[in-house]
Amino acid sequence: MSDTLLFGVLPYVAMGIFLIVTIQRYRQRTFTYSSLSSQFLENKKHFWGSVPFHYGVLFVLFLHLAGLFIPDAILAWNAEPTRLFVTEATGLAMAVITLVGLANIVLRRLQVRKARTVTTLSDWVIYGLLAVQVITGIGVAVFHGWGSSWFATSLTPWLWSLVKLDPQLGYVAALPWMVKLHIVNAWLVIGFFPFTRLVHVLVVPNPYLWRRTQVVVWNYDRKKARSAD
Ligand code: HEM
Known part of the structure; x- marks a missing residue:
């Protein structure tokens, strides 16, 4: 019963909220579609x-997407033990780097008064969800x-069965609880995504890569302004 709700219903609820609210927010509150960077408030x-x-996070997300879209290529690559080990070790190392970054993001928002002032409840909720996601991801990798390899044989068919509107819960039912928690929390991240600053992922300003550079000229003493915390 709970497997049906968590792996057969929750994904659709999360995707439904994701699609409806991201579109509605983009149309009605276009100017909130941003990472709302606080970099100018504190930079170090x-x-x-x-x-x-x-x-x-981008590296780890890329690995997940590879498992989803090119599972056969991943399995063929992993068939050689050295390559499997390199993939696993690199993924784990990048997950640890993600966690260090996330911990620093949260600490900064607690410690730097200006950053704390512009931090909202939705920020704290998404930082909590991301922390659970990254920590359980590291737990899955370690334990x-x-x-x-097993993503490609268990999770990829389940994910595609969701796309075909015919959830095959047998693929996930027997997975360890830590893997299940990692999956369920991922749907919570997706469902909560459109209410947060994460929407910036959908509007990455790609032209920045090839547009002409801009020169920013400060007309006040940056050190002085920032030393106020
Ligand atoms: C190509 C993809 C991405 C680009 C270009 C990008 C760019 C940015 C920029 C410019 C900022 C504002 C500067 C800052 O405060 O750090 C930011 C903030 C942030 N991004 Fe991204 N981002 C991308 C993908 C992601 C992804 C995949 C996630 C998480 C799943 C993410 C999570 C965050 C978070 C949580 C913040 C706020 C950090 C803070 O509290 O200061 N970003 N991003």
Whole structure:
């Protein structure tokens, strides 16, 4: 019963909320579609949070998407033990880097008064959900190894069965509780996503990569302004 709710119903509820609210927010509150960066308020601690977090999370997300879209290629790659080990070790290392970044992001928002002032309840909720996601991900990698292979054989067919509107719960029913928690929390992240600053992921300003550079000229003493915390 709970498996049906968590793995057969929750994914649709989360995706439904995700689709409806991201579109509604984009249409009605377009100017809130942003990471609402606080980098100008404080830059040093920001660097040690945001940079490792983004490198880590993008790499780990890329691995998950590879498992979803090219499972056969992943299995063929993993067929050679050295390559399997390299994939697993790299994924785990990037997850740890993500966690270090996230911890620094949260600490900064607690310690730097200006950053704390612009932090909302939805920020705290999404930081909590992301923390659970990354910590359980590391737990899965450590205690239930070779996930890059069993993802392709257990989770990929289940995810595609959801897409085909014919959830095959047999693929996930016997998985260890830590893996189940990692999956359920991922749907909670997806469902809560449109209410948070994470919407910036959907509006990445790609043209920044090729547009002409801009020169920013400060007309006040940056050190002085920032030393006020
Ligand atoms: C290509 C993809 C991405 C780009 C270009 C990008 C860019 C940015 C930028 C410019 C900021 C504002 C600066 C800052 O405060 O760090 C930011 C903040 C943030 N991003 Fe991303 N991001 C991307 C993907 C992601 C993903 C996949 C996640 C999480 C799943 C994420 C989570 C966050 C969070 C939580 C913040 C706020 C950090 C804080 O509290 O200061 N981003 N991102």
